[in-house]
Amino acid sequence: MPQHSRLSCWTCRLRKKKCDRTLPLCSNCRGLGLSCRNGDETRPGWMEGGKAQEQHALVIRAQIKEHQVRERSLVAQHRRAQKQQRRSDGRSELLMHEEAWDTSAAKESRPAGATSHSSSSQASSSSPVPASAAFAPPGQSYISADFTVMYLDYVFPFLFPHYRPTIFEGGRAWVLATLQTQKPLYHTAMSLASFFLALITQTPSTSTSTPQSPSETSLTAQSHTTLQSFCGGFIWDILGQHMDEASRAVRAVIDRIPRAPADTALVPRTRLLVNIVQLQVFETAMGTGAGTGTGTGTRGIHLRAATEVFDGIVRQYDSLGHVLASLDSSFSEALQGTGWRIWNIDQAAFRFAASALLYMDIVESTTRQGVPHLRTWYPRLVAQADGNTKDTRRLRMEDVVGCQGWMLMVISEIAVLANWAYQGSERNNGDLGRLAELHARSHNLSWRIHDGLRYLTRDTESATSPLSASTSASAASPPPVLQAYYRPDSGAQLQEQAQVTRIWAYAGLLYLETVTRKCACDNCASKSHKENATTVLALLQQVTLPAVLRGLNWPIFVTGFMATVEQRAEIRNIVATAGPLQKFGGLASTLHHLEELWNRPPQQHNEPPRTFRESVALLADSPVFM
Secondary structure (H helix, E strand, O other): OOEEOOOHHHHHHHOOOOOEEOOOOHHHHHHHHOOOOOOOOOOOOOOOOHHHHHHHHHHHHHHHHHHHHHHHHOOOOOOHHHHHOOOOOOOOOOOOOOOOOOHHHHHHOOOOHHHHHHHHHHHHHOOOOHHHHHOOOOOHHHHHHHHHHHHHHHHHHHOOOOOOOOOOOOOOOOHHEEEEOOOOHHHHHHHHHHHHHHHHHHOOOOOOOOOOHHHHHHHHHHHHHHHHHHHHHHHHHHHHHHHHHHHHHHHHHHHHHOHHHHOOHHHHHHHHHHHHHHHHHHHHHHOOOOOOOOOOOOHHHHHHHHHHHHHHHHHHHHHHHHHHHHHHOOHHOOOOOHHHOOOOOHHHHHHHHHHHHHHHHHHHHHHOOOOOOOOHHHHEEEEOOOOOOOOOOOOOOOOHHOHHHHHHHHHHHHHHHHHHHHHHHOOOOOOHHHHHHHHHHHHHHHHHHHHHHHHHHHHHHHHOOHHHHHHHHHHOOOOOHHHHHHHHOOOHHHHHHHHHHHHHHHHHHHHHHHHHOOOOHHHHHOOHHHHHHHHHHHHOOOOOHHHHHHHOHHHHHHHHHHOOOOHHHHHEEEEEEEHHHHHHHOOHHHHHHHHHHHOOOOOOOOOOOOOHHHHHHHHOOOOOOO
């Protein structure tokens, strides 16, 4: 017969639970894996009814949660093992629900005799299915729901802080829709949310403002360590599960890329484009799939595949307006007469994916010093006016990546000039005519940047002035009470976009000088180059949000390329302001590439100076800036 103590254990008293007083461990503590103070009649120091007792209660709760999660994980692993054994090796349903891709296409391809049989199955599969119920392991739907909401509320806005679609633009409903119907994006989103939370939990909470005694400080540290241990183990377990599923889904996406996209209906192709772009974002944020368009990594594969699909779509439909019209639904024409339009899910998703892809295409061309693949479509797709335009026929790049379209197009032209100069230097080294043309084209691009900066300052001041705000409010179709829903925080958003564009502009001048001078070392830097670098660093130091700073990878890299020793220290400090989140989205990777270049031995006197192209080629892994 088990022995019993005279009093209840202190752990049960703290939890206010009935204790069976069994020695040496009561059944409550034994079942939950807690340390039991049974048989000890001396009151513990933390049982004093104050902060120490509250802190110890947090530790106990964390231990209980850790035990429960561990038990559920074992059950889930057993279920997954059983399910894996029953799964057929030939099963290939890893991409998405075919009915969700294109219901009309399925109806057209269905035999006449199978209509009645398939209608019921189509009705069940076409209804919205929550992502947690569709793809989550058994017993973990509530965890999947938490991570889904975390992705929508925190992770996606961190990756794209400038993307704030209004109610007239459909909001971000398309993000949730893709997670619910497309398995690859669901698992990649869960991986990103897990990784994001894992990085957040690396930083201890510093919210306590009142002084603490040594015992309270020790208990606080113990509580944080226990919570961090519990969260870390749980999060990394979730991350590992979804990373495995995501990697299989990525391979399935690549295998399912259509060889002849023009023969496929529009909706499946636009959704495929959204898939590939999101996978590119996922691998850049996670730091996986190394390689650019010139390499063999999956990032390069995704980018090439996305450009091929996008080029096929635009080439067939000739313009962005025709593509959107073909994706139109009946309700989106309701406000056409007033000049306002509500995008449906497919339209909003395509506009976002197209903007992100054009940005990737431009930035990727700078690292390989080549002509952008989609350069032909830039003038017809990218809005080059300021943020006040309502032209829905073109893409406002600043609403997705922060930098205005005119500046991104200038950077693409600099990449074209760099490619032309590189090819000419190999064939006609020392040709005075080509050298004069190089400087003439460079001067024209420099003038366009400085002219754009002047207009940028003027338009920002006018757009944020009270007179301009009242004028635009009276001219807009929605009444004043709805202005917040039409364009929330328009003044602050325009200023933020102008600041980001200004940083890209001065970084573009630095990039242009590396092309003109054919040198990418600090010894070759001119006075104007040093002044522009100082301006970029000063503007970067004004950026307070890690999410916005993460989107400035390319300007940071270009500025650091020819940075002096003092400027290198400034760049390190700027990246450090992002804390642990510098590992999320490529900011830490950018600094790693710069450190790799900075640590290379200096060139000998008899060696020609390295160009931007040659310096990037020296990196172990070509950088991809997202």
